[in-house]
Amino acid sequence: MTAQVESELETETEELTVREAIRQAMREELERDEDVFLIGEDIGVFGGVLEVTGDLYEDFGPERIKDTPISEAGFMGAATGAAATGTRPVVELMFSDFTGVAMEQIMNQMAKMRYMFGGKAEMPVTVRTTEGGGMGAASQHSGTVHSWIAHFPGLKAVAPGTAASAKGLTKAAIRSNDPVFVFENKMIYEQRGAVPTDEDFTIPIGEAAVEREGEDVTVVATQRLVGESLETAENMADDTSVEVIDPRSLYPLDIDTIVESVKKTGRLIVADESPLSYGTHAEIVARVQEEAFFSLDAPIQRVGTPDTHIPFSPPLEQEVLPSGDDVREAIQRVT
Amino acid sequence: MADFDLESQDGRLEALRRMVTIRAFDEEAGDRFADGEIPGFVHLYIGEEAVGVGTCAALKPDDYIASTHRGHGHCIAKGLDPKYMMAELYGKADGYCNGKGGSMHIADVDAGMLGANGIVGAGPPMATGAALSIDYQDRDQIAVGFLGDGAVAQGQVHEAINIAATWDLPAVFVIENNHYGEGTPVENQHNLDNLSDTAQAYDIPGLTIDGMDITAVAEAVSEARDRARAGDGPTIVEAETYRYRGHYEGDEEPYRDDAEIERWQERDPIESFRDRLIDRGELTVEEFDELQADIEADIDAAVEYAQDAPAPDAHEAYEDMFAEMPPEIERFASAARTDGGRPGGDR
Incomplete structure (x- = not known):
């Protein structure tokens, strides 16, 4: 177990859901820094469509929990301009599928201002958004788009897989002076876990976690697939020793932790819900072959969504969504 | 940076100085671009000087402006130094953006200049965001979003103005109607005669003024600033103006004829303001000539500075x-x- 995980376990913790952990992270940062405010659609009285902001409005009021018009480009642009002029907005983009509606603001303004201005603009903005299929929300409310953002220069991207990382990464994002996207998978909002209570607990952006140690094969899993891979690893424990790593940050990526593991196990599975082609899987695979090519004993396997949209009908949805079973099958192919 | 307004003689002379500086800067930038010294492309502000300078004359030094792709004039109006601007156009390390922005992205956030912008319609969301910070932190400032007539058709402009109006943010949106969106006449892009009529959709004031008259611009923006500071929300000011040069340098301008350009030049914003100051006895012809010569020398020095400045590492x-x-x-x-x-x- 890495020192990082050990030190997290030694601290005082409480049991929270991922949803509660994110809300607690926002609550603590709102209390800590009055330049922080939340902005998005129905995050106030309504509490957020997936109830993440919840009761924050009751405690912080309309000045700090700002309900916007249904106007993704407008409020993403406003948050960008606000971040450049002395405040620290935390945007809720209701579903990650709406990224495209606001993409001009994200890619040409938020991501480029600091660079184009020779470093003379700050951009301390956080964008929280929810990804993933599994609740019958159909193609326009179920996508996983984090590869777009992780790919685009000038943006940082994190994607928590546990309650602790949900809190630690959200707090780190809000404290960061860079634009950070927090990709929350909607199917794990109810997942429970031990979360450090220390108000200064953060998880550095760009630091992976070894969630389970193993000797035979490395599974790099994100978001919902972290928990499912851990369950798969447990179920296979009699036959195969599986190491599970949650990269937690997609950009920057802690490739060192992954490479160290692959050098030990010689086998790698990359499990991420994003579409298989040209994305997160490919990036991890490419970097591993650059640094650990001669340590590989088997072809690297990818587990992800085939290049389809997420269909509505539950059996079709389950057909395309990657799962712990897919991770097991991938492990069995190479061990 | 020095405050200036059109209320005092010194302020009026400063406004004239800035207008002349813009024209000299952009004429030089056009020449140097044609010579191949300036890479990329440049959009010149010549003819529109009264809009940028009139607007900034109505602002306080720490107010924000968010500019357009045609941003050199806004920079000079806001008080940026032509020397570092020219170095930026040359892609040099000493430029405002260390050479990484160029003509379309000159910015000086500390001076309240939130950047020229290569995306048509990107200024208003930036201004709404700055106004949001101002409002949130209860600061005594406003934010101006400049946009062209073409940008009025952009969805993000509507979204930005709607948010600013709904939240009564301290913003002013200045439409520089130079009558062409790139090469397409304004009447082929919009169903309105006055683009300021869009204000009705947000229930905010909208007015169309003579953008060749610096006094009219300054008065309109000053009133809009007061309204914004009083917490009554944004105003749309449409300034009717004209660009003497093409959309960018090298534009062959098949969409208009010389007679049209000449008609607008008869109402040249610099000449008319100069003549007014002379009529009022605040300036002599000789003093103006001297001012112009000084500015041209400054711009020549800026070019020399840019030429000699080191390239970025x-x-x-x-x-x-x-x-x-x-x-x-x-x-x-x-x-x-x-x-x-x-x-x-x-x-």
């Missing part, structure tokens, strides 16, 4: 992506810092 390409540089970029940056080259391995 190779590592500069990797700096300023983030406040905290990720390892993915650091390895390229450190290689460039040590031997000016790129690291081995993947590219």
Whole structure:
């Protein structure tokens, strides 16, 4: 177990859901820094469509929990301009599928201002958004788009897989002076876990976690697939020793932790819900072959969504969504 | 930076100085672009000087402006130094953006200039955001979003004005109607005669004024500023103006004829303001000629400065992506810092 995980376990913790952990992270940062405010659609009285902001409005009021018009480009642009002029907005983009509606603001303004201005603009903005299929929300409310953002220069991207990382990464994002996207998978909002209570607990952006140690094969899993891979690893424990790593940050990526593991196990599975082609899987695979090519004993396997949209009908949805079973099958192919 | 307004004689002379500076700067920039010294492309503000300077004359020094692709005039109106602007156009290390922005992205956030912008319609959301910060922190400032007539058709402009109006943010939106969106006449882009009529959709004031008259611009923006500071929300000011040059340098302008350009030039914003100051006895012809000669010498000096300024070091390409540089970029940056080259391995 890495020192990082050990030190997290030694601290005082409480049991929270991922949803509660994110809300607690926002609550603590709102209390800590009055330049922080939340902005998005129905995050106030309504509490957020997936109830993440919840009761924050009751405690912080309309000045700090700002309900916007249904106007993704407008409020993403406003948050960008606000971040450049002395405040620290935390945007809720209701579903990650709406990224495209606001993409001009994200890619040409938020991501480029600091660079184009020779470093003379700050951009301390956080964008929280929810990804993933599994609740019958159909193609326009179920996508996983984090590869777009992780790919685009000038943006940082994190994607928590546990309650602790949900809190630690959200707090780190809000404290960061860079634009950070927090990709929350909607199917794990109810997942429970031990979360450090220390108000200064953060998880550095760009630091992976070894969630389970193993000797035979490395599974790099994100978001919902972290928990499912851990369950798969447990179920296979009699036959195969599986190491599970949650990269937690997609950009920057802690490739060192992954490479160290692959050098030990010689086998790698990359499990991420994003579409298989040209994305997160490919990036991890490419970097591993650059640094650990001669340590590989088997072809690297990818587990992800085939290049389809997420269909509505539950059996079709389950057909395309990657799962712990897919991770097991991938492990069995190479061990 | 010095405050200036049109209320005092000194302020009026300063406004004239800034207008003349814009024209001299942009004429020089056009020549230097034609000579091949300035890379990329440049959009010149010549003819529209009264809008930028009139607007900034109505602002306080720490108010914000968010500009357009035609941003040189806004920079000078806001008080930026032509020397560092020219260095930026030349892509030099001493430019406002260390050479990484160029003509379309000159910015000086500390001076309240939130950047020229290569995306048509991107200024208003930026201004709404700055106004949001001002409102949130209860600061005594406003934010102006400049946009062209073409940008009025952009969806993000509507979204930005709607948010500012709904939240009564201290913003002013200045439409510079120069009558062409790139090469397409304004009447082929909009169903309105007066673009300020869009204000009705937000239940905010909208007015169309003579953008060739600096006094009219300053008065309209000053009133809009007062309204914004009083907490009554934004105003749309449409300034009717004209660009004497093409959309960008090199534009062959098949969409208009010389007679049209000449008609507008008869109402030249600099000449008319100069003549008014002379009529009022605040300036003599000789003093104006002297002022113009001084400014031309300053611009020549700015060009010389830009020509002689050092190019950015190779590592500069990797700096300023983030406040905290990720390892993915650091390895390229450190290689460039040590031997000016790129690291081995993947590219």
